[in-house]
Amino acid sequence: MFPNLRHLGIKPERYFRFVFLPLSVLALIFVIVALLLLQSLMELIGLFALVLYAVPGLIFAVALLYPKIIEGRMRNEIDNNIHFYITHMGTLATSEIDRMEMMRIISQRKEYKTLAEETRKIYLLMDKWNRNLAQACRFIARRTPSNIFSDFLDRMAHELDSGEDFKEFIRREQKVVMDDFTNHYSGKLYSIDVFKELYVSIVLSLAFFAAFAIIMPFLTGINVTHMMYLIMLFFILTEAGVITYLKGVAPRDPVWQTSGELTSADAKLFRWTNIGIAATLVTFTVVGFFNYILHLIDIPFPFILAISVTPLLLPGLKAKKEESEIRNKDRNAPSFIMSLGASASARGGNILESLKYLTAHDFGRLTEDVRALYKRLNTRINKARAWQKFSIGTNSNLIYRFMDMFTEAITIGSDPKDAATIVANNFNLLNSLRTKRNQAASSFVGISYGVIIGIAFSLYISFGVVESMSNLYASLGAAQKYIGDILHVVPPEDLSFIDMLVFIVLLIHSAVSSFAIKIMDGGRYIAGLPHFVGMVWLAAVAGFISKKLITDLLVISPMQ
Numbered sequence: 152m153f154p155n156l157r158h159l160g161i162k163p164e165r166y167f168r169f170v171f172l173p174l175s176v177l178a179l180i181f182v183i184v185a186l187l188l189l190q191s192l193m194e195l196i197g198l199f200a201l202v203l204y205a206v207p208g209l210i211f212a213v214a215l216l217y218p219k220i221i222e223g224r225m226r227n228e229i230d231n232n233i234h235f236y237i238t239h240m241g242t243l244a245t246s247e248i249d250r251m252e253m254m255r256i257i258s259q260r261k262e263y264k265t266l267a268e269e270t271r272k273i274y275l276l277m278d279k280w281n282r283n284l285a286q287a288c289r290f291i292a293r294r295t296p297s298n299i300f301s302d303f304l305d306r307m308a309h310e311l312d313s314g315e316d317f318k319e320f321i322r323r324e325q326k327v328v329m330d331d332f333t334n335h336y337s338g339k340l341y342s343i344d345v346f347k348e349l350y351v352s353i354v355l356s357l358a359f360f361a362a363f364a365i366i367m368p369f370l371t372g373i374n375v376t377h378m379m380y381l382i383m384l385f386f387i388l389t390e391a392g393v394i395t396y397l398k399g400v401a402p403r404d405p406v407w408q409t410s411g412e413l414t415s416a417d418a419k420l421f422r423w424t425n426i427g428i429a430a431t432l433v434t435f436t437v438v439g440f441f442n443y444i445l446h447l448i449d450i451p452f453p454f455i456l457a458i459s460v461t462p463l464l465l466p467g468l469k470a471k472k473e474e475s476e477i478r479n480k481d482r483n484a485p486s487f488i489m490s491l492g493a494s495a496s497a498r499g500g501n502i503l504e505s506l507k508y509l510t511a512h513d514f515g516r517l518t519e520d521v522r523a524l525y526k527r528l529n530t531r532i533n534k535a536r537a538w539q540k541f542s543i544g545t546n547s548n549l550i551y552r553f554m555d556m557f558t559e560a561i562t563i564g565s566d567p568k569d570a571a572t573i574v575a576n577n578f579n580l581l582n583s584l585r586t587k588r589n590q591a592a593s594s595f596v597g598i599s600y601g602v603i604i605g606i607a608f609s610l611y612i613s614f615g616v617v618e619s620m621s622n623l624y625a626s627l628g629a630a631q632k633y634i635g636d637i638l639h640v641v642p643p644e645d646l647s648f649i650d651m652l653v654f655i656v657l658l659i660h661s662a663v664s665s666f667a668i669k670i671m672d673g674g675r676y677i678a679g680l681p682h683f684v685g686m687v688w689l690a691a692v693a694g695f696i697s698k699k700l701i702t703d704l705l706v707i708s709p710m711q
Contacts, residue, residue: 156218158294158295159218159221159222159225159296160221160268161218161221166217166218170214170217171214171215171217173214174210174211174213174214174217175211175214177210178207178208178210178211178214179207181206181207181210182204182207185204185206185207222296223296225265225296225297226296226297227399227403228264228265228266229265229266229269229295229296229297229299229300230297230299230300230332230335231402231403231404232262232263232264232265232266233266233297233299233300233303233328233331233332233335234328234329234332234577234580234581235262235263235552235556236257236263236266237303237321237324237325237328237329237332237577238325238553238556238573238574238577239257239260239556240253240257240321241321241322241324241325241573242556242557242559242560242565242570242573242574243256243257243559243560243563243565244317244318244321244322245318245560245565245566245569245570245573246560246563246564246565247564248563248564250284250317251274251277251278251284254270254273254274254277254284255274255278256559257270258270258271258273258274262409262552266300269291269295269300272287272291273287273288273291274287276290276291283311284307284308284311285307285308285309285311285312286308288304288305288307288308288311289304289305289308291304292304292305292308299328299331299332299335302331303324303327303328303331306324306327307320307324322573325573325576325577329577329580333580333584336402336404336584337584337587339400339401339402340402340587340588340591342400342401343397343400343401343588343591343595343671344591346396346397346400347591347594347595347598350393350598350602350667351598351602353389353393354389354393354602354606354660355602355605355606357385357386357389358605358606358609358610359609360382360385361382361385361386361606361609361610361613361656362609362610362612362613363613364378364381364382365378365379365382365610365613365614365617365649365653366613366616366617368617368645375645375648375649376645376648379648379649379652379653382652382656383652383655383656383659386656386659386660387659390659390660390663393663393667394663394666394667394670397667397670397671398670401670401671401673402584402588402673404548404581404584404585404588404673405548405673406474406477406478406547406548406672406673406674406675407474407477407546407547407548407674407675408542408543408545408546408547408548408550408551409548409551410543410551412543414543414544414546415544416473416546417546419469420466420469420470420473420677423465423466423469424466424677426462426465426466427462427463427464427465427466427467427680428463430462430465431459431460431461431462431463434458434459434461434462435455435456435459438450438455438458438459439455442455451650451691451695452650452651452654453650453654453657453690453691453694453695454691454695456654456658456687456691457684457687457688457690457691460683460684460687461684461688463680463683463684464680464681464684466677466680467677467678467679467680467681467683467684468681470674470675470677470678470680471678471681473546473678474674474675474678476516476546477545477546477547478585478589479515479516479517480515480516480517480520480545480546480547480550481547481549481550481578481582481585482515482582483514483515483516483517484514484517484545484547484549484550484553484554484578485574485575485576485578485579485582486514486575487509487514487517487521488553488554488557488571488574488575488578489571489572489575490509490512491505491506491509491567491571492557492567492568492569492570492571492572492574492575493567493568493571494508494509495561495567495568496566496567496568496569500561500566500567502528502561502567503525503528503529505567506521506524506525506528507525507529509521510522510525517545520541520544520545521541523540523541523544524537524538524540524541527540527541535558535562538554538555538558539555541554542554542555549578549581549582553574553577553578556570556574557570557571557574585673588671588672588673589672591671592668592671592672595667595668595671596668596682599664599665599667599668599682599686600685600686600689602664603657603660603661603664603686603689603690603693604689604690604693606657606660606690607657607689607690607693607694607697608693608694608697610653610656610657610694611653611693611694611695611697611698611701612697612698612700612701614646614649614650614653614698615697615698615700615701615702616701617646617649618646618698618702619701619702621646653694654690654691654694657687657690657694658687658690660686660690661683661686661687661690662683664682664683664686665679665680665682665683665686666679668682
């Protein structure tokens with residue numbers, strides 16, 4: 152684990168001093184404190200106190216495995232960007248650019264993250280240490296954490312030593328590396344399928360535990376407040392773990408452009424989001440005022456929250472519509488790039504004339520962007536900025552990244568058709584992989600709605616049993632000493648508190664599920680708001696029906 156620490160950017164002495172030692176001491180302190188407070192914790196939360204002893208073990212594991220965690224992060228960054236990297240190298244190789252200059256250009260691309268740093272090391276080995284490209288590639292191949300990148304560097308070093316044409320090698324490597332990336336991407340999608348099965352099992356098991364915990368105060372007399380807080384804690388920790396795991400296994404392939412520059416669509420979504428949040432707060436305040444202060448209406452708390460979050464549909468639907476347009480542009484972009492490259496090559500590299508010809512063609516949602524690009528280029532003010540405005544204005548990350556490579560290649564003298572062929576082929580492959588990803592995300596939507604119904608029914612049925620039985624025994628008028636040793640009546644104010652916290656748990660779960668859906672499909676979280684609102688309403692209705700059914704079933708007629 153330790154020989155490659157320096158290659159990972161970690162100094163061994165700093166690791167021991169600032170990571171391993173502090174976390175180990177923290178784990179030891181946690182164990183000592185837990186031992187001193189064991190009796191108090193057992194009285195407060197029972198056997199659940201033993202779960203806390205897993206925390207110091209987790210802290211120590213993080214301290215010990217920190218280099219492996221960093222190595223895994225670097226491996227993911229390389230594997231998630233290797234398709235852009237090989238495409239960029241392929242477009243540059245179609246020109247007569249020097250190999251060292253190619254490495255310098257790629258190493259300056261911050262969007263490649265760890266790949267840019269690894270390429271910078273190759274460039275420095277060539278520039279400062281007078282190593283040839285083959286030697287530099289072998290040196291980095293033995294140290295890089297990514298198997299895909301390591302194999303590529305080994306193949307490149309071997310072909311360079313054998314004297315093969317570099318341009319032909321890079322063209323052939325497009326398929327090899329993209330096949331490796333496809334396997335990597337497919338593996339991520341398989342992990343998502345496994346996650347969906349684990350998600351259902353974990354969440355429904357947690358719902359069963361929560362349902363039992365709701366009944367426990369009625370059976371044992373345990374403080375209901377402590378039990379509800381414990382339920383919320385377990386739900387929050389579980390949901391946080393679910394999101395963390397999903398972010399680790401899902402492909403890093405965002406739908407929206409990542410330039411950092413705000414577009415008109417971003418500005419509109421920002422305005423709609425502010426309107427939605429303001430409307431939510433106003434609705435909650437008004438409905439709560441009429442319900443709890445003036446008592447003009449009588450709406451259950453779950454429906455108050457459901458009504459309040461409904462305005463969030465406005466920004467959510469706007470974002471969802473924009474994402475649909477982005478995906479339409481992505482489907483049409485490869486044909487546009489291929490047509491532009493072929494036309495420009497036939498016209499001796501005249502991009503402007505080729506673009507003028509293409510403005511009459513239909514490229515779906517991309518058509519207006521193409522026409523706007525032609526108008527900007529025709530002004531002949533700033534061609535580079537015109538291309539940049541086009542790629543960013545589409546809001547598509549794939550168009551933004553691939554068009555940047557294409558324009559850079561033709562600027563340095565590449566044949567437009569050769570560069571367009573490489574970009575379009577890899578673009579089409581990404582679109583096919585995204586289609587599979589969208590299918591996986593769509594199936595998870597149905598699972599999420601089914602799970603929220605299951606949780607709502609289980610929690611509210613348990614709550615309905617406690618509420619009905621508590622009201623029944625409280626209405627008998629019998630002395631507490633006759634029933635207190637068997638069953639414990641839950642006060643009405645505690646029942647209201649349980650009702651409120653149960654729905655807050657469902658609200659949190661709805662938010663997490665909507666986040667999970669967008670992590671799966673690569674979109675923005677704001678586009679998941681319609682699912683959030685839908686699940687909140689579904690939870691409110693399912694909870695109301697559950698309480699109504701169990702209350703009617705447990706009605707006991709008085710004896711005549």
